[in-house]
Amino acid sequence: xxATGNRSSGxxxxxxxxxxxxxxxxxxxxxxxxxxxxxxxxxxxxxxxFRGLGKPGQYDGLWKVSAYTEHLxxxxxxxGDLISAEIRAAQELGFRFxxxxxxxxxxxxxxxLPPDSVVQDDDAVLADSERxxxxxxxxxxxxxxxxxxxxxSPFSVTPALMAATAELAERLDVxxxxxxxxxxxxxxxxxxxxxxRPVDQFEEVGWLTSRAWVAHCLYPDAPEITRLGAAGVGVAxxxxxxxxxxxxxICPVGDLRAAGTPVGLGCDGSSSNDIASLWLEARTALLLGxxxxxPAATTSRDALELATRGGAACLGRTGEIGELTVxxxxxxxxxxxxxxxxxxALSDPVEAWLRCGPGRARETVVAxxxxxxSGALTLTGVDDVLARHRAVAARLQGA
Amino acid sequence: xxATGNRSSGxxxxxxxxxxxxxxxxxxxxxxxxxxxxxxxxxxxxxxxFRGLGKPGQYDGLWKVSAYTEHLxxxxxxxGDLISAEIRAAQELGFRFxxxxxxxxxxxxxxxLPPDSVVQDDDAVLADSERxxxxxxxxxxxxxxxxxxxxxSPFSVTPALMAATAELAERLDVxxxxxxxxxxxxxxxxxxxxxxRPVDQFEEVGWLTSRAWVAHCLYPDAPEITRLGAAGVGVAxxxxxxxxxxxxxICPVGDLRAAGTPVGLGCDGSSSNDIASLWLEARTALLLGxxxxxPAATTSRDALELATRGGAACLGRTGEIGELTVxxxxxxxxxxxxxxxxxxALSDPVEAWLRCGPGRARETVVAxxxxxxSGALTLTGVDDVLARHRAVAARLQGA
Numbered sequence: 173x174x175a176t177g178n179r180s181s182g183x184x185x186x187x188x189x190x191x192x193x194x195x196x197x198x199x200x201x202x203x204x205x206x207x208x209x210x211x212x213x214x215x216x217x218x219x220x221x222f223r224g225l226g227k228p229g230q231y232d233g234l235w236k237v238s239a240y241t242e243h244l245x246x247x248x249x250x251x252g253d254l255i256s257a258e259i260r261a262a263q264e265l266g267f268r269f270x271x272x273x274x275x276x277x278x279x280x281x282x283x284x285l286p287p288d289s290v291v292q293d294d295d296a297v298l299a300d301s302e303r304x305x306x307x308x309x310x311x312x313x314x315x316x317x318x319x320x321x322x323x324x325s326p327f328s329v330t331p332a333l334m335a336a337t338a339e340l341a342e343r344l345d346v347x348x349x350x351x352x353x354x355x356x357x358x359x360x361x362x363x364x365x366x367x368x369r370p371v372d373q374f375e376e377v378g379w380l381t382s383r384a385w386v387a388h389c390l391y392p393d394a395p396e397i398t399r400l401g402a403a404g405v406g407v408a409x410x411x412x413x414x415x416x417x418x419x420x421x422i423c424p425v426g427d428l429r430a431a432g433t434p435v436g437l438g439c440d441g442s443s444s445n446d447i448a449s450l451w452l453e454a455r456t457a458l459l460l461g462x463x464x465x466x467p468a469a470t471t472s473r474d475a476l477e478l479a480t481r482g483g484a485a486c487l488g489r490t491g492e493i494g495e496l497t498v499x500x501x502x503x504x505x506x507x508x509x510x511x512x513x514x515x516x517a518l519s520d521p522v523e524a525w526l527r528c529g530p531g532r533a534r535e536t537v538v539a540x541x542x543x544x545x546s547g548a549l550t551l552t553g554v555d556d557v558l559a560r561h562r563a564v565a566a567r568l569q570g571a
Numbered sequence: 572x573x574a575t576g577n578r579s580s581g582x583x584x585x586x587x588x589x590x591x592x593x594x595x596x597x598x599x600x601x602x603x604x605x606x607x608x609x610x611x612x613x614x615x616x617x618x619x620x621f622r623g624l625g626k627p628g629q630y631d632g633l634w635k636v637s638a639y640t641e642h643l644x645x646x647x648x649x650x651g652d653l654i655s656a657e658i659r660a661a662q663e664l665g666f667r668f669x670x671x672x673x674x675x676x677x678x679x680x681x682x683x684l685p686p687d688s689v690v691q692d693d694d695a696v697l698a699d700s701e702r703x704x705x706x707x708x709x710x711x712x713x714x715x716x717x718x719x720x721x722x723x724s725p726f727s728v729t730p731a732l733m734a735a736t737a738e739l740a741e742r743l744d745v746x747x748x749x750x751x752x753x754x755x756x757x758x759x760x761x762x763x764x765x766x767x768r769p770v771d772q773f774e775e776v777g778w779l780t781s782r783a784w785v786a787h788c789l790y791p792d793a794p795e796i797t798r799l800g801a802a803g804v805g806v807a808x809x810x811x812x813x814x815x816x817x818x819x820x821i822c823p824v825g826d827l828r829a830a831g832t833p834v835g836l837g838c839d840g841s842s843s844n845d846i847a848s849l850w851l852e853a854r855t856a857l858l859l860g861x862x863x864x865x866p867a868a869t870t871s872r873d874a875l876e877l878a879t880r881g882g883a884a885c886l887g888r889t890g891e892i893g894e895l896t897v898x899x900x901x902x903x904x905x906x907x908x909x910x911x912x913x914x915x916a917l918s919d920p921v922e923a924w925l926r927c928g929p930g931r932a933r934e935t936v937v938a939x940x941x942x943x944x945s946g947a948l949t950l951t952g953v954d955d956v957l958a959r960h961r962a963v964a965a966r967l968q969g970a
Contacts, residue, residue: 412858415858415861415862416858416861418864418866419862445926446916447927449928459814459815459855462814462815462816463814463817463818466817467815467817468817469817511954512948512953512957513846515960515964519968528846530850530851530929530930532929554911558910561915562914562915562917565914565917566917569915569918
């Protein structure tokens with residue numbers, strides 16, 4: 173999906189939702205014109221009938237509602253320092269957070285998708301990236317916050333900014349994130365504009381490295397899968413989003429993993445998926461894997477691995493998070509067995525986890541702090557924030 | 572899927588689960604040999620690691636746990652009167668129930684799939700069908716129980732029994748149910764054995780009538796869709812099951828409905844789907860519809876219609892159930908808005924219903940009786956039954 177509309181497409185959603193939080197995705201983006209661009213459902217989120225959000229400059233307070241945007245690539249003029257706001261929210265909530273400094277530099281007048289009002293020039297992007305890394309990035313083990321750099325997609329970022337971002341990430345030793353091979357249009361766009369396919373272009377700008385993980389990755393061909401795997405590029409599989417957007421191909425998760433690619437799960441954002449439920453993404457990944465490769469192609473344990481170790485590996489944190497081993501952080505999520513839904517589910521709780529339900533995390537412990545207890549956030553003040561959110565949403569929706 | 576294994580494939584699961592019940596699917600079936608038959612996950616349910624069930628004759632007590640098998644087509648010798656047992660359970664629980672008298676008559680020695688031990692001869696099937704209709708079927712408006720006749724599939728029932736069943740249903744004025752066009756093997760099997768495609772064979776035995784509704788129906792071609800629609804044959808779309816079984820085609824829900832076919836939702840049984848959640852089936856139908864037809868192909872209101880009026884129409888109960896109109900039964904399900912998951916979901920609760928969540932029904936009222944209150948069954952004695960169920964499951968699983 174070559175959306176210029178918002179999507180927080182990433183693995184960090186996995187981290188957040190795996191911690192049991194109900195997530196409000198606060199997002200911004202230009203109006204999606206289905207007639208001129210693509211037959212899909214994109215629009216300003218605050219124009220969507222079921223999820224409201226303020227216009228740029230009107231975010232005050234909203235982000236406190238466990239607001240979370242992993243891939244924040246839309247930086248409207250006069251929009252304020254949105255990424256610092258979401259970082260403060262994450263710190264208040266207490267989850268491990270991997271915000272990515274997104275960017276768009278190629279606007280409609282230059283043949284890109286986004287309007288001028290949300291693009292920035294290369295220097296501004298790079299300077300702000302460096303500022304955020306200096307201010308917030310913590311490379312130490314058990315870090316609660318690491319910043320990654322994340323130009324949006326080939327449709328909205330110049331090759332020069334892609335290359336400069338990769339160089340900056342190398343210099344600062346931070347990770348790289350972007351969209352890759354999300355839809356067929358991307359093949360055509362890259363062939364037409366760059367004379368090569370998306371993965372070739374990805375390599376051309378210096379991104380074919382284990383420092384990078386990408387969202388979606390539905391359309392690589394077999395040789396490209398081999399190259400991505402050999403380089404150790406990670407993939408955030410976003411099954412619900414891919415289905416909502418009607419993609420005609422399924423992410424080749426099994427082939428990618430066999431080639432050496434770490435694959436995690438992403439929820440994507442409200443434009444294509446309003447449920448930031450990692451349980452649902454894991455189940456959907458299980459089912460979509462079977463649709464792609466037959467009934468034996470994907471198991472519940474594969475899905476569990478995507479949801480835990482796979483995501484950790486995409487974030488460069490193997491052995492730190494996503495597993496309970498000596499030396500790991502020891503973050504915990506407790507999934508309760510429902511007396512009736514899980515009746516008889518005795519010998520294989522992993523199968524039961526995805527086959528019975530639907531489920532939500534009951535307890536969540538991050539860095540020794542209980543964030544969710546008996547299914548409820550332990551954070552205080554949520555009701556107040558929800559009341560403010562409701563007022564803003566009602567105003568925007570005219571409801 | 573030409574399973575001889577159990578699957579309670581039907582629309583009645585819709586009725587049951589739409590009433591908010593957590594459903595235990597108690598099922599039986601022959602050992603599925605993945606090496607000789609099909610690469611899938613079928614096995615005796617009590618051999619499955621996550622869901623236990625007694626062997627034939629050992630059902631005592633289990634069915635009280637809201638046990639429900641809609642399409643009970645496996646009648647093992649000395650297995651007892653299973654369908655009467657499930658009917659008594661449904662009466663105790665208080666939901667409107669549409670049990671179907673399933674049957675299998677073509678065993679392995681005759682080129683069918685099931686073993687000899689679970690097939691019956693035509694006379695026995697027809698006599699028992701007539702007995703059950705006489706004993707339990709209530710054709711009156713607002714009926715709590717209607718029996719339908721339901722030979723299993725072309726793989727396990729002779730054409731003679733299919734035809735005789737259709738004639739009996741006509742004479743008794745009850746509905747007909749079976750599997751149709753669930754997988755590609757069915758095309759091959761029917762062409763080879765009957766010299767015609769499944770829908771042609773379906774017509775040949777007198778089933779192309781609005782008295783019939785069928786499970787799955789993934790593989791009809793365009794002219795067949797037109798014929799099914801013109802005849803008013805109903806379809807129970809079972810999206811999760813189809814995905815779990817790795818079907819390489821998606822039920823053409825939109826085309827079927829456009830042709831005049833009522834389409835409802837089914838959960839299928841534990842062999843292919845352990846979650847009897849109509850919410851999840853409705854969401855999955857929404858997403859699969861978009862995969863098949865593009866992002867604008869299916870809306871949440873389409874999915875709601877499948878889950879309510881569509882199912883009612885399949886059961887021949889338009890205007891009675893599945894809607895709140897003057898003269899309808901007035902059964903109610905209450906879906907609560909989660910303060911965080913549904914925050915901002917103000918102006919379109921139907922979109923929010925499937926896009927936010929995951930959700931479970933909170934209250935359920937059937938025929939004026941509250942069956943579920945604050946998410947819990949009002950039925951007494953559930954804990955005792957669950958304890959017995961657990962003991963049996965533990966014994967069977969060696970857990």
